Amino acid sequence: MKPGKWHALAVVALFLALAGLSYVTSDPRAAVSRPERWLRDAVAPVQAALSAAARWVEDTVETVASVGRLQEENRALREEVARLQGQLRELEQVRRENERLRELAGVNQRLEREFVAARVIARSHSQWFSAVTINRGAVDGLRPGLPVVNAQGAVGHVESVTARTARVLLLTDLKSAVGGMIKDSEMPVLVEGTGDPAGREALVRPLVVGHRLEPGDEVVTSGLSHIFPKGVPIGVIEEVRDDAQGLKQLAVLRPHVDFTRLDWVTVILDGEDGEVRWWPEDEAEEDSAEQ
Amino acid sequence: MTAARARRGLTLLAALLALAVQTSLFAGLDLGGIRPDLVLVVVVAYALASGAWEGALLGLAAGFLVDLYGGRLIGVGTLAKAAAGALAGFLGEKAFREHALVHAAAIFVSSLGSNGVYLVLARAFGLDWPLGWGIGRVILSGALYDALAGIVLYPLLARAYRAGNRLDDRILPSAEGG
Numbered sequence: 001m002k003p004g005k006w007h008a009l010a011v012v013a014l015f016l017a018l019a020g021l022s023y024v025t026s027d028p029r030a031a032v033s034r035p036e037r038w039l040r041d042a043v044a045p046v047q048a049a050l051s052a053a054a055r056w057v058e059d060t061v062e063t064v065a066s067v068g069r070l071q072e073e074n075r076a077l078r079e080e081v082a083r084l085q086g087q088l089r090e091l092e093q094v095r096r097e098n099e100r101l102r103e104l105a106g107v108n109q110r111l112e113r114e115f116v117a118a119r120v121i122a123r124s125h126s127q128w129f130s131a132v133t134i135n136r137g138a139v140d141g142l143r144p145g146l147p148v149v150n151a152q153g154a155v156g157h158v159e160s161v162t163a164r165t166a167r168v169l170l171l172t173d174l175k176s177a178v179g180g181m182i183k184d185s186e187m188p189v190l191v192e193g194t195g196d197p198a199g200r201e202a203l204v205r206p207l208v209v210g211h212r213l214e215p216g217d218e219v220v221t222s223g224l225s226h227i228f229p230k231g232v233p234i235g236v237i238e239e240v241r242d243d244a245q246g247l248k249q250l251a252v253l254r255p256h257v258d259f260t261r262l263d264w265v266t267v268i269l270d271g272e273d274g275e276v277r278w279w280p281e282d283e284a285e286e287d288s289a290e291q
Numbered sequence: 292m293t294a295a296r297a298r299r300g301l302t303l304l305a306a307l308l309a310l311a312v313q314t315s316l317f318a319g320l321d322l323g324g325i326r327p328d329l330v331l332v333v334v335v336a337y338a339l340a341s342g343a344w345e346g347a348l349l350g351l352a353a354g355f356l357v358d359l360y361g362g363r364l365i366g367v368g369t370l371a372k373a374a375a376g377a378l379a380g381f382l383g384e385k386a387f388r389e390h391a392l393v394h395a396a397a398i399f400v401s402s403l404g405s406n407g408v409y410l411v412l413a414r415a416f417g418l419d420w421p422l423g424w425g426i427g428r429v430i431l432s433g434a435l436y437d438a439l440a441g442i443v444l445y446p447l448l449a450r451a452y453r454a455g456n457r458l459d460d461r462i463l464p465s466a467e468g469g
Contacts, residue, residue, distance in 0.1 A: 015370075017366075018365075018366030018367075018369055018370060019366060020366075021365045021366040022364050022365060022366035022367045022412065022416050023416055024365075025362065025363055025364055025365045025366075026363070026364055026416040026417055026418060028363065029362065032362065035359060036359055036360070036362055039356070039359050039360050040360060043307070043310065043311050043314075043360060046308070046311040046315075047311050047314055047315040048315075050311060050312060050315035050316040051315040051316070051318070053316060054315065054316045054317075054318065054319050055319075058319055121315060122311075122314035122315045122318070123314050123315070123318040123321075123326070124314070124361070125310065125313075125314055125357055125360055125361040126328075126357070126361060126368065126409075127324060127325055127326060127429050127433060128409065128410075128413065128418075128420065128429065129361065129363055133314070160362065167362065174418055174419070174420060175418075194421065195418075195420045195421075196324065196424065197321075197323065197324025197325055197424075197428065197429060198321075198323045198324030199324060200324075260321055260324060261319075
């Protein structure tokens with residue numbers, strides 16, 4: 001066979017191999033192959049360091065901006081402010097860090113479950129997918145399928161883990177589907193990701209015929225998808241669309257979580273069982289009912 | 292080791308570093324969820340200097356690394372980046388390469404091509420991203436952002452060119468001699 005034909009055969013074989021590989025990996029996978037694990041673990045320390053640097057720059061810029069405003073209001077203290085700027089910057093960064101951790105601690109208190117706090121060290125490799133990498137992995141007890149939340153509500157679930165990192169599939173990924181319910185009526189719905197790169201919307205499909213969705217309905221997890229416990233906030237319905245016959249409804253939901261600014265998250269280790277009392281008024285209601 | 296191999300190896304390493312940077316350091320620079328594809332910028336810069344065939348090969352290797360890291364649709368990004376490398380290499384053979392705007396234009400066109408290939412192949416494998424935002428937001432906005440990143444990073448890329456040329460000068464005589 002001529003070399004030109006060998007080349008053509010090699011290209012066809014490569015194309016077929018890649019097509020096969022694409023087919024096999026078109027859905028989120030819990031199992032991670034060894035080369036994938038090596039690559040993720042090799043890149044993770046660099047990502048963690050760069051994320052920390054990015055956060056420091058972001059915090060410093062914000063702090064400097066707020067210091068600038070203060071200077072205008074307090075001209076008399078300008079010299080004093082200039083002298084204290086360095087200390088202020090550091091304090092401000094510590095305050096923000098504390099705020100985030102306090103928020104997280106608040107969530108963790110509400111969860112009353114076994115959990116692991118983790119930090120987002122990397123975003124998805126491509127805007128076509130909605131996933132993040134966190135700095136906790138199998139050695140911390142994480143495994144595929146565990147629910148991930150933050151102070152605002154449901155974030156997603158652990159898709160796959162390596163020894164020290166985990167990939168979290170966000171609620172807004174095209175392949176994400178979570179069981180939800182309307183908070184007030186407890187009507188079951190399915191919350192599906194749209195793949196929106198900004199993570200600003202998800203779709204809600206009612207699972208009960210005849211029950212109407214309304215804009216403003218609060219959606220929480222139902223516990224039926226075997227990922228999240230019941231009661232974790234997901235978002236608010238913004239818009240409701242009917243199909244041509246008016247028989248089926250489809251709603252657009254705005255998630256509570258800001259998926260573009262994820263930092264600290266909590267991985268719930270004891271899974272989907274039971275219910276979460278997320279809002280303080282829920283606890284108050286339950287207490288008064290008990291009395 | 293030949294100069295070409297050293298250049299390929301170093302560029303692949305640069306692509307890996309670009310992947311780490313775009314997923315972490317650049318994560319906060321997203322505009323409506325769109326972030327610059329720095330791996331594409333590296334592939335295009337290499338392809339402009341080295342031609343269509345070399346660009347396609349590097350795109351293939353870098354795309355495979357990115358796919359392997361991402362773990363989803365492994366192979367689709369590989370082919371998309373190979374197409375981008377080939378396209379940029381082809382453009383490099385036709386245009387004056389060492390100019391920031393040529394870089395930006397090549398990155399814009401290659402990004403359109405790469406994400407277009409990605410969308411078509413991904414839909415063939417059952418990932419039905421809505422075409423509206425797929426084309427409008429991800430492909431067009433992404434190409435603009437990638438081109439902007441190319442302009443900003445041009446001084447760095449130009450320096451990499453010169454380093455590559457010095458590498459050629461240093462390695463070629465010894466390779467020819469030995």
